[in-house]
Amino acid sequence: MNIRVNGRSVEIEGEFTLQMWLEVQRKDKPWTVVEYNGEVLKREQWPKTLLREGDTLEVLVLLGGG
């Protein structure tokens, strides 16, 4: 299935929760922030969120800025 991550299409094979997929991608940092289908998704929701065809993720980090 395909999901959109940070504006690009990503192919996923098999069933993944958001938590598992971020772990595989090594993006499950303590500071990672996720917007899932337009809504802020708290960390405790990640293991309960099964990725589905067409989901849209924004995976974000705080960086230096003015």
Added chain:
Amino acid sequence: MDKKLARLNNSAEDVLEIGGVKLGSRLFVGTGKFAAQALIPEVIKAAAAEVVTMALRRVDWHNPQENILNYLTDDLVLLPNTSGARTAEEAVRIARLARSAGCGDWVKIEVIRDQHYLLPDNFETVKATEILAQEGFTVLPYMSPDLSTARKLVEVGAAAVMPLGAPIGSNRGLKTRELIKILIEEIPLPVIVDAGIGRPSEAAEAMEMGAAAVLVNTAIATAEDPVVMGRAFKLAVEAGRLAHLAGPGARSERAQASSPLTGFLG
């Protein structure tokens, strides 16, 4: 030293209160553009800053990144900006995400469509401010210095207004000084000059004019020695603030002798 000045010179007595938080420092520091992030804690210390800004961005999938919060101590007030937002809706999204990233309730609204001068969209800024103030955020909107916009920002619940001195990152100084003076005179909120300040002398001038604080990033981050420049800005902001409180004397076109004009030698 005069007792009043001694008192004013003690930051514990001259506090800036925003959103219920009492600040002793009137120099806000941005964390962008530093050659090395490891410099940031030293700069913040040298600047004695209590409020620092940061940005939220997409994770770079291919390169390691470090959260800016790793370089910031717990006692700082975090002021995430909404840079990258082109509409009020996007600014609101970014603000909510920044809060969930552990930034607390403060947010600097930044809504920009113009890519040449990075000038803010005041209309969208008012809309975003209204929504976020209702959600309990302490909202500090970055704005073009315009009186009617500033009045609307007061109405919709901004905690301060942040007019630009010159385009972001330009180091050109207080090009909008006359308009900022009007805001300082008319707006019953802290006026924090954001963007454009390139030299400590310009920060001092903004403070002498009565600005409540200044936000400086590029001028410090791109200095040859950012830590020393951080200290220079700290001293300039304090000097400007004291000068404002002391009440500068009147200006005149012609000379006004400083020494007595009688009793000259014959």
